[in-house]
Amino acid sequence: MLWDIDGTLLSSGGAVARTFLDAVEAICGVRPSPVGLDFGGRLDPEIAAMLVSAVAGRPEQVADVLAHFESLVASRQDALREHVRLLPGVLDLVSELAAADVVQTVVTGNLETVGRFKLDAADLVPPIDLSLGGFGASGVDRTAVAQIALDRLAAAGWRGSPDTCWVVGDTPRDLACARALGLRCALVATGRHTAEALSALGADLVLSGLTEAATLRAAWFS
Ligand SMILES: [Mg+2]
Incomplete structure (x- = not known):
């Protein structure tokens, strides 16, 4: 993930x-x-x-x-x-995936020190493993950043195929990097884009928020 x-x-x-x-x-x-x-x-x-x-x-x-x-x-x-707030449903879903031994890391535009600060503040490390992630300075664009994460996963022994790997994001750029690499993509309408706007983009799943992640769970655990 x-x-x-x-x-x-x-x-x-x-x-x-x-x-x-x-x-x-x-x-x-x-x-x-x-x-x-x-x-x-x-x-x-x-x-x-x-x-x-x-x-x-x-x-x-x-x-x-x-x-x-x-x-x-x-x-x-x-x-x-004091300003960092977990979004609703995140803790339950991240914990559930961790319990199922799903490898979780990040593909983010954040610089590594900044992304690490935010996730530490939100108490998400672990289960999210930042040593496997792609960060804002890891590549020239978001697709290159996601490729770095895939390379790190492979180097750590992950042997899944790209289409078993999900990008979960809130913008068209998250979807574009997933598509470029053959990854699956769920978009959540908890950022600046509405579910209606995201629905037009053709992601595998569009969710109003991670409290509504039953379809993502079903797709993941099927
Ligand atoms: Mg975002």
Whole structure:
């Protein structure tokens, strides 16, 4: 099970996103307006490039923004932890899969330190095994990030075929990376996209939320 993080497993209530804007402001001297920019399902390095561009910063500032973002998240972790909320149904489903010995990791646009902070704050590690995951700096796009997770799973001895592996996410980009690699995909409408909007995309499953995961359970355990 390859979990997306934001909008799928948990929400940080915008607090981590605001920290990203703080990092851009500190490095570039101008606070970007995120209005009108489409970040859903993008990798943190892509988001940094979009934000630096939005304030007419220089491309070489992107790496500095990412490094400063990581250091701000680390220095603010006590305050940020208060904002991290597991989404409904997540704990039950993750626990049920763990009890069935399903390998669970992440395919996320988050930088590894940031994704690890969020999942630790939500108390999901274990059963989610972050050593097998793909993160925002693992590849040039989300498909490459998912491929890294598959490579790590294979190196750890996982011998399943791609079509027994599910990506669970909340954006069209989660579906696109699954399709590119022959993985199955469940989309949940707990992020910014409605179930109606997600239903038009052709995922294997569309769920209103992980409290409604009976079809995912059935597909997984069949
Ligand atoms: Mg997401």
